[in-house]
Amino acid sequence: MTRTTGTSTWIDASVTDLESAKTFYSGLFGWEFEDLGESFGHYHLVRNNGALVGGLMDVSGMTCPDGEPLVAEWGVHLAVDDVDARAATATSRGARLVMPIEDIGSFGRSGTILDPTEALVGMWQARDLEGYEFTGDPGSPVWFELMTHEFDAASAFYTAVFDANLVPMGEPMDDDSFRYSTNGPGESASWGLGDATGVMPKEATGWRVYFGVEASEAALAKVTELGGTVLDGPVDSPFGRIATIADPSGASFQISAMSEAVAEG
Structure with missing residues (x-):
């Protein structure tokens, strides 16, 4: 990994109406979307003038491991060197693992925790996908x-x-x-x-x-x-x-x- 542990490195939106979300964000920011297909749950990569911004996913009908329905929200993911080790440290300090640690194809390895203050944050151990591109342009x-x-x-x-x-x-x-x-x-x-x-x-x-x-x-x-x-x-x-x-x-x-x-x- 080239981004140090703790650096903000990925964002994605969970939405309950994918088509209206795509219309909204393309109209507001000019974003383009790439559907990664059925094997990735139709997760969409988001680009702004070609630069990678983050992800977009339809979570309607989906639940957390504890059965709670997933809600529409933007999520922030921080870079880690070893997601399994960092998750173990997090849980030892009062966090709860709410989305299981898993490989996301060859892109990287991820997990999501609820920190002790009840804030959701993702962990991203990069492989082929480092994260979003830092441009500072409108829409990024x-x-x-x-x-x-x-x-x-x-x-x-x-x-x-x-x-x-x-x-x-x-x-x-x-x-x-x-x-x-x-x-x-x-x-x-x-x-x-x-x-x-x-x-x-x-x-x-x-x-x-x-x-x-x-x-x-x-x-x-x-x-x-x-x-x-x-x-x-x-x-x-x-x-x-x-x-x-x-x-x-x-x-x-x-x-x-x-x-x-x-x-x-």
Whole structure:
């Protein structure tokens, strides 16, 4: 593997209406889809102007090993050197394996855990498929973060299991009401960890994916036109104008118009 353990390396969307999802994302981002066929459960690879973005899969009628139905959501996968060993470390530290470890053809080996803060995260041990391509273009993933009410527990877990190098971002609030760290310093950071206590309800926490867009207002108009929903925002930030979106199946994600970033003042 060339991406170090703990680096965000793959994303995919579980949806309950594949055709409406393809129409939505192709209309919003211009994505193209490649059906890998029956042997892969008709998992689709997603490309943006030819660059690999992630995956798309219809999970209608599917369940977890414990019988719970799979829901529409975006998932983040972190790179690991040995998925079996990392999963063993994760479970020893309070995580639960919710999707079994398995080979995905010659692409790699994966597993999904529910961490001790009840956030789902995937593990990806690459073989032929390293992960998505880092382009920064509109329609590509530009940031990932875990928002949690259990910041200290999450920090300890991801440091122990994924070798995270969590670097505090900025000065903490006087009352520690909001803390944010990045996995790696500055421009080398691959994802963030935010303290969502008092910021959002627990049911809204978990891993989040941000996609770049050229302009927020045009993107939001397109979301509504294509049958999606604007859940929150847009809000100005130093990292772009950000909004939270749900696709027609209900899978949520963030969009960021980085050209509309507003400096802190």
